[in-house]
């Protein structure tokens with residue numbers, strides 16, 4: 001595994017295990033399989049209803065805490081300061097760990113306009129020792145600037161939707177300009193589109209004797225982006241981290257960038273300006 005350094009001095013693997021739908025006994029087994037086979041960073045969220053499974057997998061494997069990184073996210077219902085601090089502690093109790101390696105505000109919810117308060121809570125939770133690295137998710141440049149100006153603290157990462165049909169390169173540039181590491185979510189399009197059958201990607205994959213999934217993950221890494229990719233199957237989990245022995249050419253990178261469909265490419269049409277999640 002290779003790592004990225006972030007703006008607070010900490011470092012994270014270039015590939016994390018996404019965990020949407022990995023829950024219950026089956027989810028525990030899938031997460032354990034990933035941790036046994038090279039994954040070191042787990043991306044969960046209170047809203048995925050699987051923080052318990054993440055904790056059980058970690059406990060059952062008995063891996064030293066410092067060899068595993070856990071990242072979770074603050075739900076929309078907890079943007080108020082006290083609620084946010086309680087939510088972070090409750091999440092830690094559910095997982096059975098003392099601190100998060102990384103913790104993000106899941107969505108900015110600009111219509112409710114409480115994300116500055118939520119960010120202040122994360123800044124303080126970091127001081128209290130509950131979180132090592134604080135970041136955000138689905139934040140646009142205007143949201144980033146507002147929290148930075150209000151608190152003087154720049155998020156370390158911004159986790160955003162990104163795959164070849166919605167490459168989000170402008171937002172990635174905005175993150176970079178502010179010293180923020182971009183993380184990609186739904187890098188494979190969550191099987192909601194035909195990305196894994198795309199002809200351009202298939203041709204590039206054939207050239208390198210790799211799969212389309214591997215090409216997409218490599219394209220992210222060569223763009224300097226941390227990839228959160230979900231798989232419940234050993235075969236896919238292994239495939240998705242076997243991406244450090246080949247290099248896409250500049251021309252191939254550009255061909256993939258050209259697959260962008262703008263907003264039409266969003267997997268579920270979730271625009272951070274509008275998107276509301278109240279749980």
Ligand SMILES: NC(=O)c1ccc[n+]([C@@H]2O[C@H](COP(=O)([O-])OP(=O)(O)OC[C@H]3O[C@@H](n4cnc5c(N)ncnc54)[C@H](OP(=O)(O)O)[C@@H]3O)[C@@H](O)[C@H]2O)c1
Nearest residue numbers: 018019020185186187188189190213228229230231232236
């Ligand atoms: N911050 C946010 O708002 C946000 C939003 C969405 C997601 N996320 C995070 O990002 C993670 C990834 O996104 P996602 O779960 O939406 O979708 P994804 O990772 O793009 O796609 C997951 C799907 O692709 C399949 N898959 C995985 N590897 C494959 C391979 N090598 N070949 C063929 N199929 C493969 C998986 O099936 P199998 O399980 O059968 O392998 C699963 O159905 C999430 O799990 C979550 O942690 C964050």
